[in-house]
Amino acid sequence: MRTVIIGSGLAGLAAAYRLAEKGEVIIIEKEPEPGGMASSYSIGSPHLGSYHIEKYYHHIFAGDKEIITLTEELGLGARLEWIRGTTGYYFNGKVYPMNTPSEILRALPLLDVVRLAWLVLKAKAIKDRTPYDNIAAKKWIIDTAGESVYRNFFEPLLQSKFGDNKELVSAAWLLGRVQIRSNRGAKGERLGYMRGGFHALVEAMADSIRQRGGKIISGTVSKIDIIDGAARGVVVNGEHIPCDRVISTAAPHMLEKIVDTGLPGYDMDIRYQGTACALFGLIDRIMDDTYWLNIKADVPFGAVIEHTNFIPQPDYGEHLVYVTSYFQSPDSVLWRAGDEEVIEMYQKGMEKLFPGFRRKVKWWRLRRDMDTAPVYEVGYGKKVLPYETNIKGLYLAGMFSEANYPERSMNGSIMAGFKCADAIIKAEESR
Ligand SMILES: Cc1cc2nc3c(=O)[nH]c(=O)nc-3n(C[C@H](O)[C@H](O)[C@H](O)COP(=O)(O)OP(=O)(O)OC[C@H]3O[C@@H](n4cnc5c(N)ncnc54)[C@H](O)[C@@H]3O)c2cc1C
Incomplete structure (x- = not known):
């Protein structure tokens, strides 16, 4: 056969x-x-x-049982490490750490934090997500926690993940996401990574x-x-x-x-969406501690991921930073433009957020694919x-x-x- x-x-x-x-x-x-x-x-x-x-x-999450078991079966279990993956949110010209309840309190109005906590509790209590497949995430967030929590917290996240499709995304997707990501404790979330890649x-x-x-x-x-x-x-x-x-x-x-x-x-x-993801090799770090930075600013990317703030820099002998954006159609400039052009757009944006970025760049790679994630509409x-x-x-x-x-x-x-x-x-x- x-x-x-x-x-x-x-x-x-x-x-x-x-x-x-x-x-x-x-x-x-x-x-x-x-x-x-x-x-x-x-x-x-x-x-x-x-x-x-x-x-x-x-990276992987603690609940990713199949990949963890398979890794052990293949004799690679010792390479899988659980490391604090620090997250932040860039808005109003500043990086706000968003790892612990107290950091979230510093970044958002108190009432939003209370409403956000209520939304997380409610999301975690929902066992059957099926009925939420017919409801838009935006509507469910606003109905549950109000307009301000949507605008201040979820809209930038949805924008960076789904761009122009953000209002199409279902509440079932959001609930699944909240259930995976809210397992973080007082010191922040631990993420799994295989040392050596x-x-x-x-x-x-x-x-x-x-x-x-x-x-x-x-x-x-x-x-x-x-x-x-x-x-x-x-x-x-x-x-x-x-x-x-x-x-x-x-x-x-x-x-x-x-x-x-x-x-x-x-x-x-x-419907699928594409990704344009640049990887920069740098002579120096760009952020103090943040691994994952979601961005609300006028730049052509939605997230900056400083890999060497997650996995120690000596593993690579240089600093590594991803700059990335999803795009929604083959007409997007992120798909149509040449590699150099995309890198130039990204570097310009990075200069706005992190002045001096260009001087740190040793090399870059760019990976683009059209079908990188279904849109969970x-x-x-x-x-x-x-x-x-x-x-x-x-x-x-x-x-x-x-x-x-x-x-x-x-x-x-x-x-x-x-x-x-x-x-x-x-x-x-x-x-
Ligand atoms: C930007 C980004 C970040 C991600 N981050 C994470 C993360 O942190 N954690 C996590 O768990 N997952 C993450 N993922 C998701 C994860 O990488 C994918 O879900 C998973 O790797 C998909 O595997 P797959 O085999 O289903 O699909 P694919 O990896 O897409 O494999 C399909 C393969 O089929 C080949 N193919 C297609 N058509 C043909 C053809 N006609 N002939 C021959 N070959 C063909 C393609 O070249 C491809 O190699 C991320 C994905 C992206 C894009």
């Missing part, structure tokens, strides 16, 4: 990891290296030779798949062959690869284009795609799966890959 998996992101790798002993597995990846959104740069360093750093900033996890998964006979090959799948109602092969760079089943981890609107018959019965029109819950489709032999796992709702994550994609593989194993066993 041969399984072809489209995509070597964490969903594809997780599915292959679980299926490698059950038959032949071939992963096909259009990018030069595995990992998808969780892939890394290899940066040359005079002190260290080279090191790996994620193209997009990544999540690259080690991607590599260990890929190695384990290869050692058990699986293949990861380079190419773009341009077509899934449906013969007599069943997925029977794929076309890669013009070559037909026959198989018994296909797992797609590609964004639904991309998948729809490559399935012969379309996918009747499913809503493939899931009102009604999204009904669009979540199943692991097993109504086309025989066609399976799905990825950011659009139930395991990634209401927030996509590395953990969610690993869980989606595992669940998809389990569905295949179950279907085989019942034949």
Whole structure:
């Protein structure tokens, strides 16, 4: 039995990891290296030779059970560390730390803090988020805690995460997010990171798949062959690869284009947003202690993430800062402009917030992708795609799966890959 998996992101790798002993597995990846959104740069360093750093900033949460268990299974458990991830909020020309209740009290009016605390308590008490899929987050926040809490606290967060789509986002997404993020205690939240980078996890998964006979090959799948109602092969760079089943981890609107018959019965029109994320190597730090800074200012990015205020600078021999923005359409200047132009826009913005920034820059990298996160808009819950489709032999796992709702994550994609593989194993066993 041969399984072809489209995509070597964490969903594809997780599915292959679980299926490698059950038959032949071939992963096909259009990018030069595995990992998808969780892939890394290899940066040359005079002190260290080279090191790996994620193209997009990544950390995990204490509740991310699948990735923690998998890390241990692969012998990488000792590298996973739980570190205080300090957050801040830039507004009115100043960085406000936002880690502890007392810091939040300093940044927001007292009445807003009381209302915010009430909203968090209410959100944490909600067990079934389903009914909130039909309500806009904005409406729920204003109804629960008032206009001022929305404007002062949530609107900038929603703006930095969803841009012009912020008013479309559902309360179910917000509740899921509050439930994950409100677990912070008096000293602030601890976040998980793999020392040396999540690259080690991607590599260990890929190695384990290869050692058990699986293949990861380079190419773009341009077509899934449906013969007599069943997925029977794929076309890669013009070559037909026959198989018994296909797992797609590609964004639904991309998948729809490559399935012969379309996918009747499913809503493939899931809106995604893109990301333009710059990584700067610096000679010096830009903030005292803040790791994650959300921004309310007239600059073309929504967050600045000083990675070396999270993971110690000696791991890299230099300071590392991400400057990032989501964008909502291919017409965005962040997608259309050349790399240098985007970097120039970002550096100009950084100069406004942190005068002298340019002088600290040693090098930069820019990563941009169109399909980096589904927009969890009102009604999204009904669009979540199943692991097993109504086309025989066609399976799905990825950011659009139930395991990634209401927030996509590395953990969610690993869980989606595992669940998809389990569905295949179950279907085989019942034949
Ligand atoms: C800016 C940013 C920050 C993030 N931060 C965090 C974080 O802090 N913590 C966290 O847990 N998660 C974070 N995530 C989310 C996490 O990275 C993703 O949810 C997860 O990696 C997605 O894995 P996936 O396999 O589902 O999808 P992807 O990683 O998108 O993998 C899909 C793969 O399929 C390939 N592909 C698509 N079409 C084809 C084709 N036709 N032929 C061949 N190959 C194809 C793609 O190249 C890609 O490699 C972040 C993501 C981004 C973008």
